[in-house]
Amino acid sequence: MISQLSWKVGGQQGEGIESTGEIFSIAMNRMGYYLYGYRHFSSRIKGGHTNNKIRVSTKPVQAISDELDILVAFDQETIDVNAPELREGGVVIADAKFNPTLPEGLKPVRLLSVPLTEIAEELGTSLMKNMVSIGATSAILGISVEGYRNIVEDMFLRKGEKVVEKNMEAITRGAEYVNEQIGGQLPDFQLEPADGKKRLFMIGNDAIALGCLSAGVRFMPAYPITPASEIMEYLIKKLPKFNGTVIQTEDEIAAITMAIGGSYGGARTMTASAGPGLSLMMEAIGLAGITETPVVIVDTQRGGPSTGMPTKQEQSDVNAMINGTHGEIPKVVMAPTSVEDCFYDAVEAFNIAEEYQVPVIFITDLALSLGKQTVDPLDHSKIEIRRGKLLAGQELPEKENNEMFNRYEVTEDGVSPRVIPGQKYGLHHVTGVEHDQSGRPSESPTNRIAQMDKRMRKLNNLVNTFPEPVRMSAGSEESDVLMVTINSVGGTVQEAKERLEKDGLKVNHAQIRLLHPFPTEAIKQYVDKAKKVVVVENNATGQITNLIKLNLGCADKLHSVLKYDGNPFLPNEIYTQVKGLN
Amino acid sequence: MATFKEFRNNIKPNWCPGCGDFSVQAAIQRAAANVGLEPENLAVVSGIGCSGRISGYINCYGLHGIHGRSLPIAQGLKMANRELTVIASGGDGDGFAIGMGHTVHAIRRNMDITYIVMDNQIYGLTKGQTSPRSAAGFVTKSTPAGSIENAISPIELALSAGATFVAQSVSSDLKGLTDIIEKGMKHKGFSLINVFSPCVTFNKVNTYDWFKQSIVPVESIEGYDPHDKIKAMSYSMANKGLLTGVVYQNTEQQRYEDLVSGFKEESLVKQDIHIDEETFNKLQAEFA
Numbered sequence: 001m002i003s004q005l006s007w008k009v010g011g012q013q014g015e016g017i018e019s020t021g022e023i024f025s026i027a028m029n030r031m032g033y034y035l036y037g038y039r040h041f042s043s044r045i046k047g048g049h050t051n052n053k054i055r056v057s058t059k060p061v062q063a064i065s066d067e068l069d070i071l072v073a074f075d076q077e078t079i080d081v082n083a084p085e086l087r088e089g090g091v092v093i094a095d096a097k098f099n100p101t102l103p104e105g106l107k108p109v110r111l112l113s114v115p116l117t118e119i120a121e122e123l124g125t126s127l128m129k130n131m132v133s134i135g136a137t138s139a140i141l142g143i144s145v146e147g148y149r150n151i152v153e154d155m156f157l158r159k160g161e162k163v164v165e166k167n168m169e170a171i172t173r174g175a176e177y178v179n180e181q182i183g184g185q186l187p188d189f190q191l192e193p194a195d196g197k198k199r200l201f202m203i204g205n206d207a208i209a210l211g212c213l214s215a216g217v218r219f220m221p222a223y224p225i226t227p228a229s230e231i232m233e234y235l236i237k238k239l240p241k242f243n244g245t246v247i248q249t250e251d252e253i254a255a256i257t258m259a260i261g262g263s264y265g266g267a268r269t270m271t272a273s274a275g276p277g278l279s280l281m282m283e284a285i286g287l288a289g290i291t292e293t294p295v296v297i298v299d300t301q302r303g304g305p306s307t308g309m310p311t312k313q314e315q316s317d318v319n320a321m322i323n324g325t326h327g328e329i330p331k332v333v334m335a336p337t338s339v340e341d342c343f344y345d346a347v348e349a350f351n352i353a354e355e356y357q358v359p360v361i362f363i364t365d366l367a368l369s370l371g372k373q374t375v376d377p378l379d380h381s382k383i384e385i386r387r388g389k390l391l392a393g394q395e396l397p398e399k400e401n402n403e404m405f406n407r408y409e410v411t412e413d414g415v416s417p418r419v420i421p422g423q424k425y426g427l428h429h430v431t432g433v434e435h436d437q438s439g440r441p442s443e444s445p446t447n448r449i450a451q452m453d454k455r456m457r458k459l460n461n462l463v464n465t466f467p468e469p470v471r472m473s474a475g476s477e478e479s480d481v482l483m484v485t486i487n488s489v490g491g492t493v494q495e496a497k498e499r500l501e502k503d504g505l506k507v508n509h510a511q512i513r514l515l516h517p518f519p520t521e522a523i524k525q526y527v528d529k530a531k532k533v534v535v536v537e538n539n540a541t542g543q544i545t546n547l548i549k550l551n552l553g554c555a556d557k558l559h560s561v562l563k564y565d566g567n568p569f570l571p572n573e574i575y576t577q578v579k580g581l582n
Numbered sequence: 583m584a585t586f587k588e589f590r591n592n593i594k595p596n597w598c599p600g601c602g603d604f605s606v607q608a609a610i611q612r613a614a615a616n617v618g619l620e621p622e623n624l625a626v627v628s629g630i631g632c633s634g635r636i637s638g639y640i641n642c643y644g645l646h647g648i649h650g651r652s653l654p655i656a657q658g659l660k661m662a663n664r665e666l667t668v669i670a671s672g673g674d675g676d677g678f679a680i681g682m683g684h685t686v687h688a689i690r691r692n693m694d695i696t697y698i699v700m701d702n703q704i705y706g707l708t709k710g711q712t713s714p715r716s717a718a719g720f721v722t723k724s725t726p727a728g729s730i731e732n733a734i735s736p737i738e739l740a741l742s743a744g745a746t747f748v749a750q751s752v753s754s755d756l757k758g759l760t761d762i763i764e765k766g767m768k769h770k771g772f773s774l775i776n777v778f779s780p781c782v783t784f785n786k787v788n789t790y791d792w793f794k795q796s797i798v799p800v801e802s803i804e805g806y807d808p809h810d811k812i813k814a815m816s817y818s819m820a821n822k823g824l825l826t827g828v829v830y831q832n833t834e835q836q837r838y839e840d841l842v843s844g845f846k847e848e849s850l851v852k853q854d855i856h857i858d859e860e861t862f863n864k865l866q867a868e869f870a
Contacts, residue, residue: 029870030870198870199870200866200869200870201869201870202869206869210865210866210869213857213865214857214862214865215855216855216856218850218853218855219658219661219662219850221654221658238865239844240842240843240844240845241844242844242857243844243845243846243850243853244844244845244850245661245842245843245844245845247657247661247691249654249687250683250684250686250687251683253651253654253684254651254654254683254684254687255654257647257648257651257654257655257658258654258655258657258658258661259658260647260655260658261627261645261654261655261656261657261658261659261660261661261662262658262659262661262662263658263662264645264655264658264659264662265625265658265659265660265661265662265663265666265849265851266662266663266851267661267662267663267850267851268855269658269662283648284648284651286648287647287648291645375869377866378862378866380859380862380863381859383857383862385855385856392851404591420663420851421622421625421643421659421663421666422622422623422643422663422665422666422849422851423622424620424622426622426643427621427622427641427642427643428643428644429637429638429643429644429645429646430644430645430646431637431638431645431646431647432646432647432648433646439638440593440638441635441638
């Protein structure tokens, strides 16, 4: 019995690789397994090798695995590219159509040539070859084909009973064929039974979009970009049911400025993009800062700079998100660590934006935004909408002689009352020009200092109120190695940590969830009591390492493990490099 | 009912004496009163440049944003709070140079916004450089040998982008300008009002006198029909883009807000944004 399994399907882009992975993984998720799925894809629509790697486990997993147990190949290229990942004793299920062969130099693996296309064509269409391959997989795992029935019904019932039965037949035929070949189940592929509990299976972008909707977003202006588009696509589907809408804007500058206009109008607004879009938005983020207009901006990091590698994993926007925009503004940069975080943190991002009246940048990375994870059911009671000092639907005190509402009143915490336009005694003007308490342009030195100080002190207390600014996985404060990560890398480091611990090292892991303002105090004692601090990040210059250095100054024991080839870390890569330091 | 005086505040504009923008400000204040608005029902969003200051000189809600972006800000405001009357405004640099992309898309979107361009054919606040509205050959600090680029015609641009209301006016004609802004505010859709608003300091060519001699009011053209788009285009071309008055209006086209599925007449900001547990559980069940 094995507790986890790694399965991959590959072929040409546009050939149904994604849907094959979807059907397999949703079925496994419904049986109660924990899953993690990661798609390797290119910036093109048809053609080019693509694959979908799915990990199935009886306990939570948040990373791809080093090795592969089963490879489903729709073409020879898939075998050539991916077979080296197979473990000893692994299986390749390949379409007999292309006369599959194994490349030389592999560990001993088993090649099962299955007439995937032929069986599918006998049943009516070659499109069903993915169903046949799923059947073939279930024979190896010893899973009943009936386990797929509810997902097949969800997908095809609207096309009629007959289509459902055809697809079920395709799965059955695939299973039967492989059963004959292997003569019963392969013992080292028998998965421990799952707990059968109902859980969700979603990508980070799904969770962010649902979080935004739950937080009360009813208007989203956005421009399509990889890997952020799923957020707008979800809201395009859902918002009309909640009287809201998405506008696909002419560019990202329009997206952010529309969001700012909507927020000035009193709505909770956001936009989502990736590096190129964020670069375009920087001036407007400064406008949100000086006009104290709440807005949430999602940055789904991908390979940069410029167009870079649009479909690849990277974490190279950290510096730009913290320091971007000219001048100085109070700004919050959040970095969720899991799909579940993406949901709850997205809700919280709007509360922070409104309570502090600041732009909030919500950073993810491609592997988190598009990686698919099993998530425990989300808790409605944890959704809280806090709008801070917004005077909504309240009677404002009467004003005389066209006196303006003091939108930028200097207060102790720096946050001033805000009104929704349309209210009789709330008239005010906001401007990106330095202004006085009433919003009137002013360049007086005393006023400049008063307003600048007021704005900048708004975030003084944020590190103390932010939910888990650093998520610590630590037995005690002392450690041989303190590993530091953001976003998706945390899941992989968690596995490397377990391996290092087996070797007898004392390892702590800090996942930084608030990048700016930096939560120095939350991590300091762990840094102080660590022999080594190793930052694991997907970029070439060690941006998070530098952030640690800047805020904690522990340069003598600070190390970086960097990867910037476009692919996520594998647990073993991290394990080996950290091991090499000790 | 508010009078135009209630749309005044006590801030003294920093425009040069004689600047055309004073009339635009007065015309907006008069038009707002004439259409029956209270100050709290009006929001003016402006761009950057001399003209961009206008939002701060009118007693209403206002947002003075960044260069070239008054239109997307105004559209966001309208979507959130559609019961407000929203005016976007700025100069010719704002609308036809840095913000040109937004201008074309705002026109084709056709939200119920009035866009007033204060067109002085020059960059005033940066002290006299060429603008996309400067005529070829126009000598400025940035075109010492005369501009070698052609000028944009706002009317022809707007018509080809699918505008539903296109008008032009001159700031020396306060009454006519007020009337046009009123019509623009009443128009159910996007209205582009390009106002020749002379820069008395840096533009010594396109002066009040020059406009007086050059403009062609559509009222002076016999049988002019503002609903005939093709004729509007040809008259504009024939008159070097110097037509004034309501050049074109399409009252049939629905507004963006009316075409958005599920969008209500009531402003978004007045609606409850909480999602109940049952609805939420249905939403998350889609991911199971």
